[in-house]
Amino acid sequence: MNISGPREDEDEEQTRQRKLEEALEVKSLRRIVSAYLNYPEASEEDVKRYERSFSKLPPAHKALLSHFPLKFERLRRCISTNSYFIFNMLQAFEPPLDMSQDTDCCDGSYPDHAHDDQFCCRGEKDANENLCSRESNVCSGEPTSTSGRMCSLESKQICCPEGASDLTKASTINQEVENGVNHDQHLEEKEVIDKHSGHCASDCNGNDCSSSHEWLDPSLQLNVPLVDVDKVRCIIRNIVRDWAEEGQKERDQCYKPILEELHSLFPDRKKESPPACLVPGAGLGRLALEISCLGFISQGNEFSYYMMICSSFILNHTQKVGEWTIYPWIHSNSNSLSDIDQLRPVSIPDIHPASAGITEGFSMCGGDFVEVYSDPSQVGLWDAVVTCFFIDTAHNIIEYIEVISRILKDGGVWINLGPLLYHFADMYGQEDEMSIEPSLEDVKKIILHYGFVFEKERTVETTYTTNPRSMMQNRYYAAFWTMRKKSATEGMTH
Secondary structure, eight states: OOTTHHHHHHHHHHHHHHHHHHHHHHHHHHHHHHHHHTHHHHHHHHHHHHHHHHHTSOHHHHHHTTTHHHHHHHHHHHHHHHHHHHHHHHHHOOOSSOTTSOOGGGTTSSOGGGGOOSOOOOOOOOSSSSOOSGGGTTTOOOBSOSSOOOOBOOHHHHHSOOSOOOOOOOGGGHHHHHTOOOHHHHHHHHHHHHHGGGTOOOOTTOOOOOGGGGGGOGGGOOOOOHHHHHHHHHHHHHHHHHHSGGGHHHHHHHHHHHHHHHHHHOTTOOSSSOOEEEEESOTTSHHHHHHHHTTOEEEEEEOBHHHHHHHHHHHHHOOSTTOEEEOTTTTOOTTBSOHHHHTOOEEEOSSOGGGSOOOTTOEEEESOHHHHHTSGGGTTOEEEEEEESOGGGOSBHHHHHHHHHHHEEEEEEEEEEEOOOOTTTTOTTOTTOOOBOOOHHHHHHHHHHTTEEEEEEEEEEEOSSOOTTBSOOOOEEEEEEEEEEOOGGGOOOO
């Protein structure tokens, strides 16, 4: 009898499963990249729709809005500037997988609803999206890793970005909205975007893209639904929240209480042995970076490649404050006080990440929180876990709480700020989509069951990726708490 047969069969099955998971991940990542690449075309279609509506007006009504044609052209220039940023971001991205590999093996085995991730928008009512927020599930995206692969951006990479060209944005871009186009700027952006019409990246000097960007070949691009492009627009607004001066108010509402609490709880941080803090749902990385600057070994964990591609670019490749200009508010015509407000530029980043004073060991890890941090190596590893607008992204919030309890050291602290706007609630037509949605009272009882004691608790009023000049301001009354994990001697209830 061949006793090695079953083991060989098992190895073959594991290899087949690994290849399938990798192919699924490549397919998912291609879809996300395609959504970014489709941003200019989809946005142009929106402008054409505005023009068609305007053309249907009677002459007398057109005369009252005679500035609209000029506004539409300004919108196109704003879209061009956003696209310029996006394409440079994609050029800098180094895919963790072979993007040219065949993915036919996974056809039919990856239903659309399996793409949902924790990235979503909690924003304002938009003219193009019924509600660009968690309520409409517009911004459920793609996982960074179907296999829980860890993909870190180490602090040394952030301090020493490689290959980032000095593609600066002219400060006179404000004139584009108020006084007309900045022609040199617009021509440079158009040149880059035109070269991307074949989706082979070129830099602003016209240098051809290297073989490392073959994954941007148009033959690999997918036709994606418009909802995927909506996620790109959500990312642009999230950039303001994390990396623009205009987002400082929201950061003060959400991040400042967390940072003050960490500073108070760990007053004797030593450079030789800094405390370790995990930030699940780190988004674009600002909170994780600020925690690192406080003197913690900080690791951000993010599930969405939409977020990870953008955070990697800002953390690793920005060269100076205000290097880039974006127009985050142009995709909503509703609740605008003026065209100038809607078309105003925002400079990013508001700080230079590499010069921010990070603590050695800062990293960003891609993957599903439960899959990655259920690994035995994570048990009792962390001094603190910080969750901000995160715990309601779970299919099963109890599982999140269980993992947080397991990875914290005895006596470790969990700081949370956020609502309970459950991400997978009300996903009609998707019968297999699990969603457990307990009240805050129930959540607190579950937390106590997993060995925590409440130290502080209050409510924080905040917005989320809100246009500060909009006529509509959605506000959350977020739960803010500090929990401490009991030591083993104090006894667990499970």
